[in-house]
Amino acid sequence: MEIRIQNLSKKYKDIKALNNINLTINTPAMIGLIGPNGAGKSTLMKILVGQLIPTEGDVLIDGISLSKREKYLKERLGYLPQDFGLYEELRVEEYLDYMASLKGIKRNRKEVIKRVLITTNLEEKSRIKIKTLSGGQKQRVGIAQAILNSPELLIVDEPTVGLDPEERIKFRNLFSEDSIDKIVILSTHIIEDVESICNLIIVINKGKVLFIGEPSELVKKA
Numbered sequence: 001m002e003i004r005i006q007n008l009s010k011k012y013k014d015i016k017a018l019n020n021i022n023l024t025i026n027t028p029a030m031i032g033l034i035g036p037n038g039a040g041k042s043t044l045m046k047i048l049v050g051q052l053i054p055t056e057g058d059v060l061i062d063g064i065s066l067s068k069r070e071k072y073l074k075e076r077l078g079y080l081p082q083d084f085g086l087y088e089e090l091r092v093e094e095y096l097d098y099m100a101s102l103k104g105i106k107r108n109r110k111e112v113i114k115r116v117l118i119t120t121n122l123e124e125k126s127r128i129k130i131k132t133l134s135g136g137q138k139q140r141v142g143i144a145q146a147i148l149n150s151p152e153l154l155i156v157d158e159p160t161v162g163l164d165p166e167e168r169i170k171f172r173n174l175f176s177e178d179s180i181d182k183i184v185i186l187s188t189h190i191i192e193d194v195e196s197i198c199n200l201i202i203v204i205n206k207g208k209v210l211f212i213g214e215p216s217e218l219v220k221k222a
């Protein structure tokens with residue numbers, strides 16, 4: 001997959017959340033999107049998942065405008081927003097089964113759920129009610145639902161917010177294994193959470209790209 005972001009701007013009334021972003025991303029890539037609060041990270045992610053329409057510019061997925069990419073949005077994309085809610089009363093496997101039904105996954109649903117439970121290290125929690133899980137475990141349930149459709153592009157907004165140090169480390173391990181054949185974009189305002197697992201760092205601030213490169217280059221500059 002190639003994602004080509006061209007002259008992309010997004011305004012909310014007079015706030016320029018994104019200001020002329022130009023970027024090309026190819027599979028495979030494990031990307032850390034870094035910037036302080038208000039930098040424009042969520043806005044960029046919401047445009048990539050089709051939830052927001054740009055004010056100017058375009059995003060091309062394999063050469064075709066995102067606005068014409070309904071199938072990509074449905075089948076090739078996984079998204080975990082920052083403020084996702086879980087059905088706390090459901091057991092993990094019930095929740096995943098429900099989310100799989102919403103995503104139209106009919107074939108091999110049991111096996112699909114087993115696969116995402118293994119990937120997110122939640123096999124032993126499958127019969128447990130979501131409300132009794134820790135913050136990190138809930139975050140992994142969120143990831144599990146985002147990868148039910150084996151997306152080629154996985155976008156996760158601020159996945160480490162609210163996690164304790166031990167949970168942060170487990171979280172990093174989760175992604176280090178899972179990015180070989182896809183594009184993963186993780187946003188954060190804490191660089192340490194992504195620098196060890198990402199091979200590309202994009203720093204944005206005030207809606208502009210300040211840096212693109214390998215984590216080691218960023219450390220040299222800082």
Ligand code: ADP
Pocket residue numbers: 012015016017035036037038039040041042043044
């Ligand atoms: P980040 O995810 O990096 O914290 P956001 O993309 O959420 O940044 O926000 C970028 C800028 O756009 C901020 O100044 C924010 O206040 C503003 N903003 C975001 N969403 C809205 C909205 N729905 N209406 C008005 N302003 C918004």
Ligand code: ADP
Pocket residue numbers: 084085086087088
């Ligand atoms: P309510 O009628 O109070 O909204 P719901 O049964 O719809 O109750 O939601 C129960 C919980 O599930 C809430 O915490 C909500 O945030 C969460 N929730 C709602 N929609 C979704 C969704 N699409 N995916 C995951 N969780 C959701």
